[in-house]
Amino acid sequence: MRVHILIIGTLVCSSSSFSSDKPNILWLTSEDHGPDMGCYGDTLAITPNIDGLAAKGMMFTKAWSTAPVSAPARTTIISGMYPSSTGSEHMRSMVPMPSGTKMYPQFLRETGYYCTNNSKEDYNLIKPEGVWDESSNNAHWKNRPDGQPFFAIFNSLKSHESQIRIRPHKQILNPEKVRVPAFHPDTPEVRQDWAQYYDCVSMADADAGMRLKELEEAGLTDETIVFYFADHGTGMPRGKRWPCNLGLHVPMVIYFPEKWQHLAPSEYKPGGHSDRLVSFVDLAPTLLSITGIKPPKWMQGHAFAGPYQTRPQKYLHGLRSRMDEAYDLVRSITDGRYVYIRNYMPYLSQGQHLNYQFQTPTTRIWRELYDQGKTNEAQSIFWKIPKDIEELYDLLNDPDEIHNLAYSKEHQKILKKLRKAQRRQAKKIHDTGFLPEGEMHLRSRGNSPYDMARDKKSYRLRRIFRTAELASAFNQDAIPKLQKLYKNKDSAVRYWAVTGILIRGKEAVNASLPMLHSALSDTSPFVRIVAARALAEYGDINDYQEAITVLGELSPPESNGIFVSMSALMVIKDLNIKDAPLITIIRNMKTEVPSPDQRYDSYIPRLVNDIMEDVGD
Helix, strand or coil, X not given: CHXXXXXXXXXXXXXXXXCCCCCEEEEEEECCCCCCCHHHCCCCCCCHHHHHHHXXXXXXXXXXXXXXXXXXXXXXXXXXXXXXHHCCCCCCCXXXXXXXXXXXXXXXXXXXXXXXXXXXXXXXXXXXXXXXXXXXXXXXXXXXXXXXXXXXXXXXXXXXXXXXXXXXXXXXXXXXXXXXXXXXXXXXXXXXXXXXXXXXXXXXXXXXXXXXXXXXXXXXXXXXXXXXXXXXXXXXXXXXXXXXXXXXEEEEEEECCXXXXXXXXXXXXXXXXXXXXXXXXXXXXXXXXXXXXXXXXXXXXXXXXXXXXXXCCCCEEEXXXXXXXXXXXXXXXXXXXXXXXXXXXXXXXXXXXCCCHHHCHHHHHHHHHHHCCCCCHHHHHHHCCCCCCEEEEECCCCCCCCCCCCCCHHHHHHHHHHHHHHHHHHHHCCCHXXXXXXXXXXXXXXXXXXXXXXXCCCCCHHHHHHHHHHHCCCCHHHHHHHHHHCCCCCHHHHHHHHHHHHHHCHHHHHHCHHHHHHHCCCCCHHHHHHHHHHHHHHCCHHHHHHHHHHHHHHCCHHHHCHHHHHXXXXXXXXXXXXXXXXXXHHHHCCXXXXXXCHHHCCHHHHHHHHHHHHCCC
């Protein structure tokens, strides 16, 4: 009997030990849409639930995701670190967590929170044990022990890009009513997609309403802090996957009930709005601050609520790296009015062919019209090669981001300010994106990319970054410097030196033939691939034949690994190479080969399929 009493006493003690001075926190998230909602002044939007939440809570008008796709965006949130700092920036990649770090739910669970995720994770960082109490389609705060404070996420898939193109679709918004942005052609297909996009946002709003009703019916509305946000900007082409404002600007609505308003942002007013610059990298430290935890120094964001909230930040940062099977390197920054974009691979268009993106009708009809010469200047930006090295847009006067002010004399001061801030950010966070993805993994073997990047012997960022800055410009007088840099011992410096010759085109290639032919046998396969691209695109027939021989050697993933293979196949696809021996190699290669993680498994088959379709096979 005495034993039973002790057990009951222990259970009662455990149940009553849950802290009553901690708020419940509910995150309602959705996919692939910007602030196209009634509370943000969009008259076409039908979003009564989030409009109602905003009416009693507060909107952030200048909230940015760090990436215009879900995986790196969600990786930012779960870690409180920039994906370009942790090496997790590439779409559906997988890298180790930095040593000595945790995912934010681990902190919450240690302080007594019941943490659930329903249900998308999509992290590019390897998840440690014990992150969630439950992460599944059945995860719910209702499953917690009585009295335990909860942190719960419910994610709606209703507004995802894939839903925009489902046909047949029961239309709610009349396509004739939508505003077609200046960069899209005004066609029935485009109008249909934009109208369906709005309908999908309405469905995501309905999902949020269902979760808010559950909270109300449980009598917990006045006990629970609520956040609503989307994982990045619009799922429409040139929004999704491109780190301009359209691709990064998200709705973010927060509600602090009266009981917990002492934890709210300093500018919080029910029914109000805040122009504070808020980034996804700020969400983890903000959550920790709200729950009374001082954010660790390794978190790179800044809390905007709770006792540890900081002053508003000056800038927000965005990125694009590999998107599915296509590589690029883009960094962006905003001060809230101007957006600066730095293109480190200007020889690639914004609209690189991506199998998944081309399933959207707008993408296909847009490309067809461009190929037929039927798009105007604004509509051609997405497909143009080369891209501008620098882009600057005034969101106040040009919300569609089509008038590049980077070469405007009147805007040089703001251009230089944002350029300087972007460069400072890369150095501050030890941006790993200036290594080819496979090279990053090679140098990080047995470690995390984050930790590797802080070892000067493994990653001489300043030297590599300076070379990338020099390389990704069009000035021809840099050719001798690039030729000299090719002799550097660091393969990443050599990679950027050869890339600089490629960027400058035929004249630079002809002036650098000995260097490029030497690079075809470089110890780094990524240097060899860039050299092959330059010679195949701008060299003579003999250069071309040498180049495609190298590409054929580096294409098979079973002998080169997935990252080298992806890089080589991307060049073959981009240049539409149809050399018969090379195509035979691709036709016969094994596409299902061991990879570092199953998240990479679809990319080689996609590239091979696209190449074979182009040759009519």
